[in-house]
Amino acid sequence: MNNQNWVWWKHGVFYHIYPQSYCDSNSDGIGDINGIIRKLDYLSELGITAIWLSPIYESPMHDCGYDVSDYKKIDPVFGPLDDFKCLLKQAHERRIRVVMDLVMNHTSHFHSWFVESRSSRDNPKRDWYIWKEGLNGRKPNNWRSAYGKRAWEYDELTGQYYLHTFFTEMPDLNWRNKDMRKAFFSEVRFWLDLGVDGFRLDVINLIVKDKKFRNNPLYFGIPWIQKHLYTRNRPKSLKITWQLRKLLDEYDDRMSVGEIYALPPGNPATVADYLGSGDNSIHLAFDFSLIFQPWSAKRYHNCLKKWYSHIPENGWACNVLSNHDLSRSISRFGRSRHHLEKSKVLAVLLLTIKGTPFIYYGEEIGMTNGRLKKNQIVDPLGKRFWPFFKGRDRARTPMQWSPAINAGFSIHTPWLPVNEDYLELNVKVESRNPDSILNLYRSLIFLRNDEVILQSGDWVPVINGEKGILAYSRVLGKEQILVLLNFRNRTMKIPVPFPVNGYVLISTHRWGGSRLKPVEDIIFPYEATVLRMNT
Numbered sequence: 001m002n003n004q005n006w007v008w009w010k011h012g013v014f015y016h017i018y019p020q021s022y023c024d025s026n027s028d029g030i031g032d033i034n035g036i037i038r039k040l041d042y043l044s045e046l047g048i049t050a051i052w053l054s055p056i057y058e059s060p061m062h063d064c065g066y067d068v069s070d071y072k073k074i075d076p077v078f079g080p081l082d083d084f085k086c087l088l089k090q091a092h093e094r095r096i097r098v099v100m101d102l103v104m105n106h107t108s109h110f111h112s113w114f115v116e117s118r119s120s121r122d123n124p125k126r127d128w129y130i131w132k133e134g135l136n137g138r139k140p141n142n143w144r145s146a147y148g149k150r151a152w153e154y155d156e157l158t159g160q161y162y163l164h165t166f167f168t169e170m171p172d173l174n175w176r177n178k179d180m181r182k183a184f185f186s187e188v189r190f191w192l193d194l195g196v197d198g199f200r201l202d203v204i205n206l207i208v209k210d211k212k213f214r215n216n217p218l219y220f221g222i223p224w225i226q227k228h229l230y231t232r233n234r235p236k237s238l239k240i241t242w243q244l245r246k247l248l249d250e251y252d253d254r255m256s257v258g259e260i261y262a263l264p265p266g267n268p269a270t271v272a273d274y275l276g277s278g279d280n281s282i283h284l285a286f287d288f289s290l291i292f293q294p295w296s297a298k299r300y301h302n303c304l305k306k307w308y309s310h311i312p313e314n315g316w317a318c319n320v321l322s323n324h325d326l327s328r329s330i331s332r333f334g335r336s337r338h339h340l341e342k343s344k345v346l347a348v349l350l351l352t353i354k355g356t357p358f359i360y361y362g363e364e365i366g367m368t369n370g371r372l373k374k375n376q377i378v379d380p381l382g383k384r385f386w387p388f389f390k391g392r393d394r395a396r397t398p399m400q401w402s403p404a405i406n407a408g409f410s411i412h413t414p415w416l417p418v419n420e421d422y423l424e425l426n427v428k429v430e431s432r433n434p435d436s437i438l439n440l441y442r443s444l445i446f447l448r449n450d451e452v453i454l455q456s457g458d459w460v461p462v463i464n465g466e467k468g469i470l471a472y473s474r475v476l477g478k479e480q481i482l483v484l485l486n487f488r489n490r491t492m493k494i495p496v497p498f499p500v501n502g503y504v505l506i507s508t509h510r511w512g513g514s515r516l517k518p519v520e521d522i523i524f525p526y527e528a529t530v531l532r533m534n535t
Contacts, residue, residue, distance in 0.1 A: 003452040008097055009198065009255040009283055010316050011455035012049025013351070013445050014358040018324050019056055019078055020064070021398045022361060024410035031398070031409070033074070033083040040094055042427070046364065047445035050097035052200050052257075054324055056084070057103075060110050062169040063380060064396075066202065067108035071187040088195050097197035099257070102188070104240075105207045106170040113183075114171050121158050128180040129171050130163035132213065142215045143231055146206075146261075147381065148224045151231075165206055165231065167380065175207050175240055185247055198248070198255035201241075201282065205260045205274065208236040232261065233270055241274060241281045257284035257318060264292040268307045278314025284356060290319060291326055295333045295342065297487040298465025304353060304472075308459060317355030321346055322363055328395050329360075331369035338489055340366050341526035343437050344508050345485050348528035351444040352474065352483045354459040362399055364441040365430055370397035370419050378416060402428035443506050447530070453479050467492050469523060473533070480533040481505070486523045494521045502533040 003011060023035030033056065043051065055065035058073040065075065074081050091098050107114055116125040132140035132152070139152040140161055152161040153168045163172045174180055188199070210230035219225040241258070248254045260271040266289030274285045287307050293299045311317050321329035330343045343366045350357045372393055374386050382391015393416055400422040401408030407422035419425070430436035448454045453476040463471035468488035474481045482502060486492060494500065503515045507529040510516070516531055523529075 003455055005456070008049055008253070009257075010356055012097075012356070013047060013448065014050045014052055014099070014318075014356060015043060015046070015048040016052045016054070016320075016323060016358055016360045018054045018361060018396050020415060021396050021409070023399065023401070024412065024414070027410060027412045028077075029410050029412040030077055030415045032077065033079040033087050037083075037087050037090055040090055040096065043096060044094040046442060047449050048096060048359075049449075050099055050197065051091065052099040052358070053101060055101045055103060060108055060169070062108070063167055064378070066103050067106070067167070067170045068103050069108040069110040070112070071184075072190050085194065092195070098195075099198040099200055099255070100191060100196050101202060102199040103202045104173070104175075104184070105165060105203050106172045109169045109171055113180075117171075118155055118157060118162070121160070125180075127177050128174055128183075130174050130209065131158075131160045132163070133160055141213050142218075142223065142226070143209075143213075144216070144224055144226050147384070163209070165203075172209070173207070176211070176236065181240070181243070185244070188244070188247060192248070192251050192254060197253070198257070198283075201244075201256055201258040203261045204241065204258040204282070205233050205237055205262075205270070206231065207240060208234040210234060211236075233273075238274065238276070238281065242276065245276075245281055245283075255283040257286065258282040259286050262288065265289060266292050266303075268310045272310035272312065272315065275312055275315040278312040278316070284316060284318040286318065286320055286358075288320070288326070291321060291323075291329070291332075295487060296465065297463075297468050297470040297485065300349070300487075301461060301463075301465040301470050301472075304459070305461060305464075308354065318358060319350060319353055319355045320358040320360070321350055322360040322395065323358075324360070324396055325392050326395065328367060328369050329363065330366065331394075338526060339368065340437060341489075341508075344440055345487065345526055345528045347437060347440055347444060348483065348506070348508075348530065349470075349485060351441075351448050352454060352481075352530060353472070354457070354474070357448075359441070360395075364438055365400060365427060366425050366437045367397075367400060367419065368421065368425075369394040370417060372397075372417060376417055400426040402426050440506075440508070444530075447506055451481070452476060453481055457481070462497070463495060466495055469494065471496065478535050480535060482531045482533050484523055484527065484529045484531070486525060486527045489525045491525060492523050494523050496521070500531070500533075502531040504529060505532055506530045 020031045022031040023039050024031050025034035056078045057068045058070040058075045059065045116123050117129045143151040145151040154161050214230050216226040258274050268287045271285045271287040289303050293303050330339045377391050379391035379393045397416050398409035398414045398418050403423045407418045430438035453474050457474035457476035460473040460475050463469045470485045504510045509524045509527045
């Protein structure tokens with residue numbers, strides 16, 4: 001079908017690439033831009049509309065690239081800027097958009113702005129970062145970093161403290177400073193002028209802090225367990241997103257998607273606030289509530305219903321099951337013998353609910369968390385909190401392309417170990433298996449790209465998780481597609497409040513094109529079926 005109102009960032013399918021782990025083209029064990037270029041045909045055949053790249057800017061890599069030392073340069077580990085220009089050109093030739101990660105909250109302490117800022121108290125860029133006097137020999141206030149430590153670092157050269165929401169090597173920018181904002185937006189224009197299609201905005205709700213530097217309230221009186229009242233979700237951060245939207249709107253067909261940092265169980269109301277009226281702020285915003293849900297049809301139903309209820313009238317939802325900071329979707333439910341069946345249920349869910357789907361690299365082949373030893377950890381969080389938290393590397397292991405050495409990722413020892421299951425779970429093997437999760441993803445993406453109703457139709461709940469069954473319809477005019485998902489490992493009677501009379505579009509258990517008649521009121525273990533209903 002032809003969607004006359006098709007908008008790429010609304011109706012297409014996004015694919016999140018962690019560049020270090022995608023494909024190594026120069027045999028140094030680290031993925032790079034040329035490696036991504038080599039796999040563009042794979043992404044095109046998969047049906048991907050846009051790729052989002054985790055940071056590839058110049059960086060000392062204290063936090064895997066999220067500590068940027070120069071926003072206008074590509075880090076040499078990924079290749080030169082010309083390689084990126086080639087990626088843009090070749091992706092666009094395949095009608096694939098390219099979205100970059102934009103780190104707005106902080107820079108590296110090696111960034112030239114911070115080098116100047118810390119050089120003296122009267123430097124013109126001093127106020128580009130957040131500096132404060134101590135209080136009676138103590139830190140300026142009780143603020144803690146996202147990782148529990150004190151968020152202030154004393155600088156002996158100038159005798160003041162600077163704020164760092166994350167690591168000490170990542171000082172926070174002062175978004176209240178107009179000159180800094182102007183300079184930062186100039187960096188954004190650099191990439192837009194090159195042809196970048198949009199940005200994923202890292203922890204966008206953290207970029208502005210309380211002007212009065214008031215202490216955060218404590219939970220249970222424990223200093224390191226704070227309610228981040230004055231360090232997150234400040235009204236000024238919403239105004240910054242409005243300014244960014246105006247900048248993006250100066251260019252044709254560009255977009256933004258914001259990471260709204262929230263702890264489990266998520267906060268869809270706050271996330272939706274960053275969508276503004278739907279056309280004056282960021283285009284999309286990640287709500288991680290779905291990621292935080294246990295394996296429960298009812299919990300998934302309640303989560304989706306709540307999320308959709310907060311989307312503004314002119315706004316648009318996006319949905320995600322995994323990313324580079326959190327556990328891979330299927331590993332959250334344990335390494336059960338049914339993990340591939342559950343992966344298929346989640347695949348059907350992600351690609352048939354309303355909103356833009358984001359697929360994390362490897363999700364389409366059923367990749368699970370890697371099992372890493374302490375001496376294999378690269379992530380500074382994993383090193384700091386082992387064994388209580390084993391870090392984010394487990395969700396960042398190399399993409400599994402084939403059963404060849406190092407899963408076809410590199411002929412050199414990879415920067416992180418390849419998963420043990422790569423001999424079975426890889427693109428080459430699964431491409432030959434019509435029942436593989438990869439081929440299910442291909443079919444689902446093809447269906448979504450072909451069906452306007454799955455791109456734009458309303459989401460109408462049918463079964464709210466009763467007896468482990470989640471069912472909903474996508475409705476557009478007189479058309480209706482019904483999705484049936486069984487979260488249990490048993491055959492169940494379908495408690496649908498109307499006769500199920502239609503034919504199968506995609507199913508894990510039934511032949512495509514076969515008819516499901518009203519008398520067939522059972523659903524098989526871990527079945528996921530998409531039906532076009534007779535009207």
